[in-house]
Amino acid sequence: MGLESYKPYIAMIIVQCIIAGLAFFSRAAMTRGMNPHVFVVYRQALATLVVAPLAFFLESDKSAPLSYVLLCKIFFVSLFGVTLSMNLYTSALKYASATVATATINTAPVITLIMAVSLRMENISMKQWHGIAKVLGSLVGVSGAMVFTFVTGRPLYSSIQKGISEPSTKHSPRGDWIKGSLLMLSVNTTWSLWLIMQGPIVKQYPAKLRLIALQSFFSCIQSAILAVSMERNILAWKLGWNINLVSVVYCVSFWPHPLL
Template sequence: MAQDKRPYIVVVIIQAIYTGMFILSKAALDEGLSPAVFLFYRQAVASILLVPITIGAKWGTQSKLSFMLLFKIFMLSLVGITVGLNVYHIGLKYTSETVASAAFNAIPVITFFLAFLLRMETLKIRKSHGMAKAAGVALCLAGVVVIAFYVGPTIHPLNHHRLFHPKGGSQSETHSNGEWIKGTFLLFFANTAWSLWLVMQGLILKECPSKLLLTTLQCVFSTIQTFVAAIALERDFSKWKMGFDVRLLAVVYCALFNAVISWYLQAWCLQVKGPVFVAMSNPLAIIFTVFSALIILGETIHLGSIIGGILTVAGLYSVLWGKNKESKISNSENERSKGQNTEQEVVVPIDETDSESSSRRLDVSV
């Protein structure tokens, strides 16, 4: 029972870490930190932390990594980290942490379709578990649509003092409608890259000898890639300077908790439960983010965000219920098949001409 609960506890921890990433990343970008430079710094710090740990652990194998596997991990880092996170940080700069966490909920929908196309997931629509999975994906999509297009009444914050004060004032003052739309589009593009990253990671884990090694190699490769991207995108080297403020806090937090801890936990969860299970936990991030924005950050929340969050969480539980029931049915069918195989009799032909063996069988029967 304890082992059955571990993946559920792990995904909650992962989403709590992502919530901190949303909030601190937005605060760092509002302080003027370049998105490309921010990503390079966090990946470099993560690599510095992970490489000694991986060498010390000896990653439990003597097998050599093939060139093809290294190339796959390099491309995995390029798609999910270098491209995905760079686009995400640019989109986050033009929007807010609440919108980022809301857009994050598109990942389960995209991941499910990618996994379905790659035959990593099944959808038996005539079965109850298949209908539950389809309904869950629809609810998640509906939640994203509600958050994006319905504002609703304003809910005033319980805390009227912002923890972080952006240099440009409030969000409505610093971002035009065009920037907001562009930022939202970029966030959804980043989510598509992350969905592909989750699916590819699930496939590569079958070849890679260690989850820790996979996490470390992704950080090392992405450090090189993001450095090249930062040099190309940010020519003003004054923006590379760091101080003892929220920018440094964001880099250290994202490197330690997001890139090191959450990615390792995510790799473990991918191996145990698959990419769709991990992606379907993303709606929890918006609940944590809305709570943090309302209680801690002193931000104004709209009713549309709460309704959308409820819909996405309902979709999460619907898909998890469907996957759980599908797993139970599959396990019972396997046990029934094994039971039928053990009950089959093996008939051994008897040679009637062998009088000695016949008499021996007669004595045993008497």
């Protein structure tokens, strides 16, 4: 087997590393005090500025009529599948670690499969090997996510042993851990719903880059309204030359998709 046959596996490893980086940098911004809703606004605004020119130049020859009804569908898909999911995701990172955030992504295919089967968009035959593989793969993915969620060990480094006192917190570390994990589960549920809704939308509007640009734009407006209602302090919107700016740029540069 030559190097050509390994390209799909290498690509998947690179994608997983990028996703891990998304969780790491987003978590770093949250721990530095950045408001999660403001983070989403900046990310979606920058994503729109990046994807919109690409869609204009690369899909200028594609015929994709955009009706008022279809535009409303894209708006609501953006609201429930992108805006809600991303705001829940960044809120979850205030409580859960980047490791938990990355691990619980494994539940998304399982939830998507359950939704697809429930809506009769997909069938599972336990008499065929691929049906058994889907069920076993789902069980393994959920089991791994549950282990990361509920099994915690001792910290590798104890600040108490170094003579540094631990700050008191309102919530216990384990309570925050479970809260963040449950929020991540809700994120994956809304993400799975978004994936299900994407099918009919893509058939009606095959210009994928333009579709991503529209969803990013709608999500930016929706998230801005949510952020303004949740955060009234103008200083929370300030971006400096720090990890907050790096996190926003990284998320858009390496993953300009409107979700994760």
